[in-house]
Amino acid sequence: MDLGVKSTPYTSSNASWKSAADAVPGRFPAGLKVLVVDDDPTCLRILEKMLKNCLYEVTTCNRAEVALNFLRDHKNGCDIVISDVHMPDMDGFKLLEHVGLEMDLPVIMMSADDSKQVVMKGVTHGACDYLIKPVRIEALKNIWQHVVRKKQHELKDKDLEHSGSVEEGDRQPKTYEDADCSHSANEGNWKNSKRRKDEEDEAEDRDDTSALKKPRVVWSVELHQQFVTAVNQLGIDKAVPKKILELMNVPGLTRENVASHLQKYRLYLRRLSGVSQHHNGLGSPFMGATDAQFVSMSSLNSVDLQALAASAHIPNHSLASIQAAALGRATSKSPIPLPLVDQRNIFNFENPKLRFGEGQNESSSKQVNLLHGVPMNMNSKQLSSLHQSALSNMNMHTHPQTSQSSSLMMQMAQLQPQLRPQNLNDIKGSRNGIEIISGPQYTSHPKPSTSADFTSQSKDFSGNKAFPLPCNSGMSGAVMKGSRAFLPNYDVLNNLNQSRNQEWRMQNAGSSFGLPQHSSIQRGLDVSSSLGESRILPANKASLSLVEGHGNTPNVSQHLNFPAYDKSLRSKAERLPGMGFQNGLLHERFGQEDLMSALLKQQQEGMVVPVETEFGYDGYQLDNLPV
Amino acid sequence: MEGNQLPCQASYMRNALFNQGYLDDQFLQLEDLQDEANPHFVEEVVKLFYSDSARLIRNIELTLENTPSDFEKLDNIMHQYKGSSSSIGAKKVKKECTQFQEYCEVENIDGCLRTFQEVKQEHASLKRKLENYFQLVREAR
Numbered sequence: 001m002d003l004g005v006k007s008t009p010y011t012s013s014n015a016s017w018k019s020a021a022d023a024v025p026g027r028f029p030a031g032l033k034v035l036v037v038d039d040d041p042t043c044l045r046i047l048e049k050m051l052k053n054c055l056y057e058v059t060t061c062n063r064a065e066v067a068l069n070f071l072r073d074h075k076n077g078c079d080i081v082i083s084d085v086h087m088p089d090m091d092g093f094k095l096l097e098h099v100g101l102e103m104d105l106p107v108i109m110m111s112a113d114d115s116k117q118v119v120m121k122g123v124t125h126g127a128c129d130y131l132i133k134p135v136r137i138e139a140l141k142n143i144w145q146h147v148v149r150k151k152q153h154e155l156k157d158k159d160l161e162h163s164g165s166v167e168e169g170d171r172q173p174k175t176y177e178d179a180d181c182s183h184s185a186n187e188g189n190w191k192n193s194k195r196r197k198d199e200e201d202e203a204e205d206r207d208d209t210s211a212l213k214k215p216r217v218v219w220s221v222e223l224h225q226q227f228v229t230a231v232n233q234l235g236i237d238k239a240v241p242k243k244i245l246e247l248m249n250v251p252g253l254t255r256e257n258v259a260s261h262l263q264k265y266r267l268y269l270r271r272l273s274g275v276s277q278h279h280n281g282l283g284s285p286f287m288g289a290t291d292a293q294f295v296s297m298s299s300l301n302s303v304d305l306q307a308l309a310a311s312a313h314i315p316n317h318s319l320a321s322i323q324a325a326a327l328g329r330a331t332s333k334s335p336i337p338l339p340l341v342d343q344r345n346i347f348n349f350e351n352p353k354l355r356f357g358e359g360q361n362e363s364s365s366k367q368v369n370l371l372h373g374v375p376m377n378m379n380s381k382q383l384s385s386l387h388q389s390a391l392s393n394m395n396m397h398t399h400p401q402t403s404q405s406s407s408l409m410m411q412m413a414q415l416q417p418q419l420r421p422q423n424l425n426d427i428k429g430s431r432n433g434i435e436i437i438s439g440p441q442y443t444s445h446p447k448p449s450t451s452a453d454f455t456s457q458s459k460d461f462s463g464n465k466a467f468p469l470p471c472n473s474g475m476s477g478a479v480m481k482g483s484r485a486f487l488p489n490y491d492v493l494n495n496l497n498q499s500r501n502q503e504w505r506m507q508n509a510g511s512s513f514g515l516p517q518h519s520s521i522q523r524g525l526d527v528s529s530s531l532g533e534s535r536i537l538p539a540n541k542a543s544l545s546l547v548e549g550h551g552n553t554p555n556v557s558q559h560l561n562f563p564a565y566d567k568s569l570r571s572k573a574e575r576l577p578g579m580g581f582q583n584g585l586l587h588e589r590f591g592q593e594d595l596m597s598a599l600l601k602q603q604q605e606g607m608v609v610p611v612e613t614e615f616g617y618d619g620y621q622l623d624n625l626p627v
Numbered sequence: 628m629e630g631n632q633l634p635c636q637a638s639y640m641r642n643a644l645f646n647q648g649y650l651d652d653q654f655l656q657l658e659d660l661q662d663e664a665n666p667h668f669v670e671e672v673v674k675l676f677y678s679d680s681a682r683l684i685r686n687i688e689l690t691l692e693n694t695p696s697d698f699e700k701l702d703n704i705m706h707q708y709k710g711s712s713s714s715i716g717a718k719k720v721k722k723e724c725t726q727f728q729e730y731c732e733v734e735n736i737d738g739c740l741r742t743f744q745e746v747k748q749e750h751a752s753l754k755r756k757l758e759n760y761f762q763l764v765r766e767a768r
Contacts, residue, residue: 040707042676043714049660049668086706112710134653134714137660 029144030055033077037067037095038084038110043133047082050137064090071103078105079147082131082140085111085118093125100126101271106146110135160260219261226250227261236269637763644760649753654716670761676715677754683708684750687743695736702731705746712750720749 034056038044044060051058059078061067064087071078081099085092096107109122110131122130128146131139219227230247231239241259248258644650654669661668686704690697709724723746730738 040711040714041679042672042711045672045675046657046660046714049665050656053660053662084710086703086710112706112713133710134656134716136653136656 027055029147032056032144032147033059033079034143035059035061035067035070035078035081036083037061037064037081037087037092039063039087039089040084043084043135047135047140050135050140053137054141056140063087064092064095067095068098068102071099071105075103078103080143081105081107082143083107083109085109085113085122093121096122096125096127104150106150108143108146157260160256223248223250223253224261227258227265231262231265236266637760637767640756640760640763644756648718649756650716651718651721652716653714657715670764673715673757673761676711676717680708680711680750683711684747691740691743695739696734698731698734698739701739702728705731708746717749717753720746720753723749 034051036044036047036051036058038047038060039062041062044062048058048060059070061070064083067081067083071081081095083092083095083099087095092109092111096109099105099107106128107126108129108131109127110133111118112133114132119130128150129143226248227244230244233247234240234243239262241255241262244262245253245255245258645654657669657672665671683704687701687708690700690704694700705724705727709721709728712720712724723742727739727742727746730736730742
């Protein structure tokens with residue numbers, strides 16, 4: 001396929017990036033930021049025009065890797081992603097998973113292939129919709145519903161964590177329930193689970209009224225460790241939030257906090273189990289009654305396997321064994337590798353992840369091998385610094401960073417790509433099959449080039465700053481809608497059918513990461529990370545064509561990967577105040593982002609200010625947000 | 628310019644293309660996208676299609692020559708070409724593509740070879756007709 005190397009990786013058909021920032025909230029869904037990924041230039045051009053006619057802001061991209069880089073670079077640059085299924089450099093479903101994990105955006109798949117298997121694959125991988133080519137403009141007019149739905153779901157999720165806002169959150173999603181569009185299958189389950197959750201929430205509210213007013217819980221490293229210890233003590237099967245809460249014995253922590261964290265943790269483990277299967281060839285215990293079609297995917301990277309594992313009801317004992325392995329106990333299963341991708345996606349904080357991994361290191365050297373060159377012994381300070389550098393990456397777009405940042409970024413980039421090849425070493429795509437380009441060989445990169453990449457990139461996207469704002473506007477609507485069947489209720493995990501589990505897993509993975517979800521959708525979609533497929537990168541009023549324009553793309557992407565995560569978190573927190581579309585949404589969205597932003601702030605206080613100012617956000621205070 | 632507002636000759640040709648099954652509804656979608664800001668949108672897209680699809684056609688040809696038993700690859704390339712041609716509303720071309728893919732499915736190389744000739748023919752035929760059509764449209768402006 002024509003790689004279309006151009007001078008600028010993004011092409012914009014609109015004049016100004018900044019114009020997006022002027023998006024009027026009341027225009028929603030106009031101004032929705034859509035990223036279209038299709039290797040067919042004809043289709044891409046047609047879709048671009050159609051989406052523009054729908055008054056969306058369009059970014060086009062003919063390569064999945066470039067698309068992922070764009071998404072990572074511009075956390076708030078996209079509300080929803082539309083991707084072709086068959087692409088030469090990366091399977092569309094893979095992109096779907098990555099977007100779901102990293103950015104937690106709604107992703108719409110499209111293809112000329114309308115066979116049931118492919119459509120089913122889209123569903124199980126977490127696509128929020130599947131369009132058959134040739135696409136008609138009517139099909140595109142309502143894609144905004146996916147954004148809203150996802151936001152809705154995230155808000156609902158947040159509400160679980162912050163009981164103080166539960167009632168409000170309950171109210172909001174309910175008002176949108178009627179406005180939900182088609183997707184009846186999802187909707188039905190979603191509504192049911194929502195009701196269940198609502199009831200549970202309300203019951204909990206009454207019990208925990210005294211704790212309602214406490215500030216949002218930040219799952220610090222120590223807290224997470226306590227949580228993990230408690231879970232392990234109880235055993236993954238018996239680890240219910242109430243008991244975990246008791247074991248943890250943390251004053252001020254509510255059952256809801258634990259419940260939501262447990263849910264994310266389970267998804268994280270599930271993903272790990274998929275990876276471990278992949279790496280250790282232990283497919284059978286997890287595959288269970290998997291679809292033959294999925295089994296045939298075993299040659300794909302571990303991400304697919306995880307999806308597969310998730311879709312096949314992972315028995316609790318399997319999860320438990322995974323966990324046990326992770327903790328260094330002797331099990332028949334191999335130790336769980338810690339794909340940084342998952343770590344990044346599922347849990348917002350690197351430290352606990354690494355610790356998790358470090359613990360595993362002791363149990364098996366395999367894990368270490370998996371992370372070529374990855375500094376497994378990174379301490380929390382290093383992680384924090386990486387975090388900072390990731391954040392500083394954001395600044396890179398407009399100002400070249402200091403050498404320290406560059407080295408940190410490179411370090412971070414190292415982390416990311418390292419694991420990818422591991423996890424995705426079976427990917428058929430030529431480019432490591434993944435967005436993360438150069439994996440292990442990314443040992444040292446000259447700082448200047450790094451800076452140069454960013455600088456040049458920043459030139460290309462002078463309107464970066466503008467992204468978040470428009471995104472916000474687009475996002476606010478999206479935030480409101482709860483996603484499909486993704487119930488924040490952790491109990492649902494076991495109850496959902498395969499496809500839901502799949503989607504959910506991915507969704508939650510993305511949401512808990514919180515980081516990668518730059519795009520406005522991510523903001524609201526923090527909760528539903530896995531589905532990140534629908535990462536929407538709103539193209540600020542511009543139609544951007546993302547083409548691999550730079551030979552350094554791999555480096556850049558690496559840099560961008562990490563920062564993207566951080567940025568998304570920050571951008572989320574920052575965007576809230578700016579969000580305009582629906583004020584009610586602000587409240588809800590904020591909940592999720594508060595958690596993440598607070599966590600981020602904890603870790604990199606020094607970086608907060610520059611980031612905020614760079615993106616033109618007034619230093620908004622978390623306290624000021626009505627929750 | 629709206630399709631139904633074309634001057635006589637261009638309009639006549641346009642109708643013929645639809646009536647004779649060369650174009651389908653998707654072409655109408657393209658026409659609907661054409662507006663003042665993009666007054667030649669349809670022609671641009673068609674040109675884009677023909678310049679891009681040439682390489683797909685070439686790829687299929689090479690595959691049929693070098694590794695004719697690689698039906699999966701043939702199907703993949705044809706799938707791309709079919710998606711692309713269907714996006715401009717190339718009805719007859721699309722039909723031949725489907726036929727080709729069916730032969731790939733049953734691994735009938737002769738069927739594939741024969742059908743591919745049809746694909747190329749329809750591809751070239753539509754290209755000529757559309758070039759003529761756009762010429763008429765241009766002259767009428």
